[in-house]
Amino acid sequence: MRAYKARGRFLKRQMMRRIPQDISGTAFDVIVIGAGINGACIARDAATRGLRVLLLDKGDLSCGTTSWSTRLIHGGLRYLEHGELGLVRESLRERETLLRIAPHLVRPLPLLLPIYEGARRGPLTIRAGMLAYDLLSPGKTLPRHRMLSRAEALQHTPVLEAKGLRGAALFHDAQVEYAERLVFENALSALRRGARILTYARVERLLSERGRVAGVEFTDLLGGGGRHTAHAPLVVNVAGPWVDEVLAGAGDAGGVEKLIGGTKGSHIVVASFPGAPETALYIEAQADARPFFIIPWDEKLLVGTTDEMFTGDLERVEAGTAEIEYLIGETNRAIPSARLTRASVLYAYAGVRPLPFIRAREEGGITRRHFIRESRFGGLFSIVGGKLTTSRSLSEQAVEMLFERLERRVPACTTARELLPGAATAAGEGFHAYAESFPSWSGLPAKSSSRLLKIYGTRAEEVCRLAAEHAELREPISEETGSIGAEVVFAFRHELAETLGDCLLRRTLVGLDSSAGTDAVESAARLSRKFLGWDKRRAACEVEDYLRYVERFHVKKTEARL
Template identity: 35%
Template sequence: MTRTYDLLVVGGGINGAGIARDAAGRGLSVLLVEQRDLASATSSSSTKLIHGGLRYLEHYEFRLVREALQEREVLLSAAPHIIWPLTFVLPHHKGLRPKWMLRAGLFLYDHLARRKRLPGSRSVSLNGTPEGDPLKATFGSGFSYSDCWVDDARLVVLNAQDAQAHGAEIRTRTQCKSLVRHADHWNAQLSQDDGSTQVVRARSVVNAAGPWVTEMVQNAGLGDKAAGLRLVKGSHIIVPRIHDHDHCYIFQNGDGRIAFAIPYQREYTLIGTTDIPYDGDPAKVKISSDEIDYLLELVNGYLAKPVTRDEIVWDYAGVRPLYDDKNANASAVTRDYVFDLDTGDTENAPAILSIYGGKITTYRRLAEHAMQKLGPVLGNTAPDWTASAILPGGDMEDGDFDRFLATAKARLDWVPDALLHRLARCYGTALYKIIGDASEISQLGQEVAPNLYECELLYLIANEWATTTDDVLWRRTKLGLGMQSDQVDAVTHWFATQARLGQAAQ
């Protein structure tokens, strides 16, 4: 007999994973399907920030900025291993926004929401200071303020893990091919990578397909009711570290946009992002040569030592699936989220909630608001619960990562510091599950690639839905940066061997 779920979530990005987690925690039966890997599109292509969005104030997005600022504190407490504070330096450019405007914007940024852990903004001198070291001498003053870093793809995985812990079923490499509405349920045809198909029933559907949201509306036979979707491409480049301290930079440009330069994976600097209209296949988005030129020209307008194309070690691009508010300027299109709830034309018809836009910073509130809309439709009156809930691996004393790391070093003094620090940052307290009963390095299994042992790979397969080299090297970890081709091949060979062993055991 075909099982009927309370909720089918289509899309394994941050919005889909966050909604699956919230719904499962309310006691609903949930199935999440993702056509590729978790966080394989927009949610792994962000600028890796939990931030209020300082520049959104210029577009009067006060509600969005306030909500995002509130969420910084919530998420810092929920996942201190993958989210931590950053100090941003905003050099004053005499030809662009005047100081009074920057100061006023930062005053709003400081006071739109209550701060507990993050310091407020202040004026800074850049002449002869570490903060001014990588900049041209013409930039003598500016401001500093606080926001947070996030490992975006890992945040998605942690939400999926917590959803599963609350009873949700998570299926990756599973595409929702069609949705057929019946009197009191949806029939969803699912197709897996191996060619197998299945039909499942759901009392309601969340369409969190990101860049494919309108495609899913059409698959549900509601194409004439689809809201407007605006695809905007954002691209980033990675270069060797441009300075020795941990501060980040926010650089203004003459076109009104800004770019960030952020310390990344200890040895690198992340530079981005662009805002360009996009009308191609979201699965094939790539940075363009013009975008590279744009980012280099922007940051080199500030840096004493210019960054060159030859220094770029990696690049990536993503597509933001924004609600089309008809703004002619792609940079000014709203980053706020918009819900389109269709409850059908008859009484008790099953609902479908389609989601447009959203930011990784506000995903938890988006999920909460989505369930506030769907709860009455499903007859679910469970209260909101995620604001004080810890994500997997974040259950460390007082949310203090440094104290946790010190304890882990004392307990696992035989694990090399670089390896232990990486595992702690990736997995938090779950690192003890990876290490298991091992008491020496040889018991971690084969070192498949530098700093990547078999025990971690087995954990990722068993607990984080990893099935390919890219899942591990570019989403669950960022070890692909700096790896040689033969080292990547070794990971691929390991996965192939595991697949053969699995087939032999069947």
């Protein structure tokens, strides 16, 4: 990428090093490969319990599967069908934990599940599922389910297809609108406990000594491609769908068994329309009886997902034409007044679930449980599977294994109790009380202040302090979101952003707006020149790279069959 080279030249001119000189001489306890949700959570837990942690990612934080999910923190009603009671119970417990430790990012989400004549899942099945869902989450803070008659369902969501409707179930799960921020806050928590984090550091090879893992060799992808080593007696491979690629860098010691059998899931994002449902819908698709979601999200609607085996290029995972048409068609069937066409799709995205490799099985039936596999190479662990929802409990289990291998006493895990950074308040009044008072003293227009709270939680205060330094930093960079200039500077100075893509797509989240951030990219580049000292060439390359990258989200409207 041109921006990578421009960045390398820029650092050289500024005589700056990206990779700290002491990295290869530092004795880490554990190196975590992959800074998606699972890697960030493992880093947080390990650092909190006193381990010396190095977290590496070949791209930005959360640039892998984590950014391309349905963004639900859910028990997984559907997993009940596959008898995964343990997973559902764990997920429901973690849902409560996340609502508590990250109330600024994880919010309750009501869902309506309509029941139609001839559907694979009839009223009795749905009712039984709902009862189990409630029973498996004793003491939950979210309301219990309610079964609705046909008339009640139509009164609740009048745009629903009325033909064949028998009734509905109304229940609650939770939503993490910006999963990317959940990753960042886990990473920040790890940093504050002494972890080192390097992005754009691709692990090429695992180092070994006397049959045990001893560290990694990685390439600095932004600072000119130099090779570096880092040392630790334990390595956790949390590379999501790339887990097997990382193991290939361990030679025979990584094992010959294939661990990941990724399945692709796609989503479309459409603008909200008059009468659009205010409650998320969970509906059985007519084409294949798979349940899919239509979810109010980020002032738009998120529709997904699909599930198909994926063996293609992991660096370029895109929603296919058939998947997009399936999601449009099923949405129109459920909500006839939506009248979606390809032209209604603002953008589409796809990701690969890092599921366990299983020969010949229906995609939807592959377990969503996670596994921690220890390779015969001592000290090397690989994470297979795992959801956003269970990332904290997964990390608790993984870190306990690490302590056992280090033969050290296992300190108590505190990650279920300690608030994430954006939830903590200085006066201890709780996030919701803080959020009520914030708009009045922020001095920003209502849209910008509520946006800041949604993205940064109580750290919005830090963004406001930066904004107070210059009038231009208080100006919106995107009319649609209300995001302000200070956020761009904040992303680079305080949130580990290295590129405009990091800043727009995974820190400010402006890149998720209707134009995929193309309305804001020039302003962000201009501010970076003015406040971060970027030269003209770097700014131009960054803009060009950004525009090229987000092209993958655009649906070709001309191929319209619908």
